[in-house]
Amino acid sequence: MIEKVLIANRGEIALRIIRACKELGIATVAIYSQADADSLHVSLADEAYCIGPHQSSKSYLSIPAIISVALTSGADAIHPGYGFMAERADFVDICDEHHIKFIGPSAAAMRAMGDKASARKTMIESGVPVTPGTGLVDNIDEIREFAKKVGYPVIIKATAGGGGKGMRIVNREEELEDAFNLCRQEAQNAFANPEVYCEKYLINPRHIEVQILADSFGNVVHLGERDCSIQRRHQKLLEEAPSPAITEDIRQKMGQAAINAAKAINYEGAGTLEFLLDETDPDNKKWYFMEMNTRVQVEHCVSEMISGVDIVKEQIRVASGQRLSVTQDDIVLRGHAIECRINAEDPSRDFMPFAGKIEGYIAPGGFGVRIDSHAYTGYTIPPYYDSMVGKLICWGVNREDARKRALRALDEYIITGIKTTIPFHKAILNNDVFISGQFNTSFIEKHFSKEELKNQ
Numbered sequence: 001m002i003e004k005v006l007i008a009n010r011g012e013i014a015l016r017i018i019r020a021c022k023e024l025g026i027a028t029v030a031i032y033s034q035a036d037a038d039s040l041h042v043s044l045a046d047e048a049y050c051i052g053p054h055q056s057s058k059s060y061l062s063i064p065a066i067i068s069v070a071l072t073s074g075a076d077a078i079h080p081g082y083g084f085m086a087e088r089a090d091f092v093d094i095c096d097e098h099h100i101k102f103i104g105p106s107a108a109a110m111r112a113m114g115d116k117a118s119a120r121k122t123m124i125e126s127g128v129p130v131t132p133g134t135g136l137v138d139n140i141d142e143i144r145e146f147a148k149k150v151g152y153p154v155i156i157k158a159t160a161g162g163g164g165k166g167m168r169i170v171n172r173e174e175e176l177e178d179a180f181n182l183c184r185q186e187a188q189n190a191f192a193n194p195e196v197y198c199e200k201y202l203i204n205p206r207h208i209e210v211q212i213l214a215d216s217f218g219n220v221v222h223l224g225e226r227d228c229s230i231q232r233r234h235q236k237l238l239e240e241a242p243s244p245a246i247t248e249d250i251r252q253k254m255g256q257a258a259i260n261a262a263k264a265i266n267y268e269g270a271g272t273l274e275f276l277l278d279e280t281d282p283d284n285k286k287w288y289f290m291e292m293n294t295r296v297q298v299e300h301c302v303s304e305m306i307s308g309v310d311i312v313k314e315q316i317r318v319a320s321g322q323r324l325s326v327t328q329d330d331i332v333l334r335g336h337a338i339e340c341r342i343n344a345e346d347p348s349r350d351f352m353p354f355a356g357k358i359e360g361y362i363a364p365g366g367f368g369v370r371i372d373s374h375a376y377t378g379y380t381i382p383p384y385y386d387s388m389v390g391k392l393i394c395w396g397v398n399r400e401d402a403r404k405r406a407l408r409a410l411d412e413y414i415i416t417g418i419k420t421t422i423p424f425h426k427a428i429l430n431n432d433v434f435i436s437g438q439f440n441t442s443f444i445e446k447h448f449s450k451e452e453l454k455n456q
């Protein structure tokens, strides 16, 4: 049994994990950088240790610092959250060497799925449709040939990419060379790995992802899908479950494909398989695997709200060597949930992160409203990390009920002293196309002009 968990993260996800541990009767150890001394995860954990200066490379990404705290505090497991150490197979190896349980998949499963090119290979082998594409390419001729075959546009992707970074869309052959070189360069700088591959770029697909949970006894379940098509610059802004575009038939097939893939690599823990849904022919919707995230995701909460399954607790159960607490038959999806990512950003300055002091903070409440946030009155957002200050997740008996509740809650949500994306979320939720459910990944670009975005 796991008795003490070190949370190798910060912000709202650190709180999310601490809460799950507390409810399970597990002691918690927080780590923090000097810039996060006033952070809520520090005060809510049973123990907290400063592990370095504000730079992530010297704190939240410092393996020696994290492992030292785990050993000295007697933590028997580490939960990585998302980002930072969550998808680093070398970190899993080091945890194993120190007999500290990494709460997540094995290093081997992570390697099979952790980078985009290997994940595609694994999926092709398990018979799942993937977006038409190449394997890793180191010379441009191969991409040129592929693009000629499938037609432009294509997208060049860093195999190690994430968070919307390390991708270049290529609309015509003349752009290919620059895009290829830039993408490799960016990938080297951001992910220390220049390897890229190329995919057909689908025009206006929907981003649909399936949440799975797996234990070490070979049990794998899926919790249905999330629709994450509302994005700005390939970064998710608002997510919902279920997707307004998914029929029961596709849900079952996608869910089964996700389960098969997880079984094929002996996956353990929580994971997400991302797909693109092509609705060019609405009577014959096609879907393709895009990548797998081998960790808990920001948007996991919408699946929790409609399934009643606590994903983080299941991660911890599985890591303790227990079986999943639910079978596929136990999982009944009920109602609808919408999540708004509230970022400290200034829309009038191209969504520049807005670090600073929160002068006033009042969170909404009431039936069906959930806030996962580390913000509070007087908290100063440090400029060194991501700009998300919290997530508002609203449940409703159906999509319209959830949408209206989210609008009501956003009206109640008061954050002063900084700029946030609250007004932007209201505009999205009030948009007729959003209301109709007939949107895709180009929604923001298509329905919000640069001027409108500035005025949010």
Ligand code: ADP
Residues within 6 Å of the ligand: 131, 155, 161, 162, 163, 164, 165, 199, 200, 201, 202, 203, 204, 205, 207, 231, 234, 235, 274, 276, 290, 291, 441
């Ligand atoms: P990241 O790992 O950085 O999040 P993803 O591979 O998940 O990157 O892609 C992020 C988003 O980029 C997708 O949700 C989608 O909007 C867009 N995208 C990625 N690949 C394609 C593609 N082949 N065709 C069309 N859009 C794509």
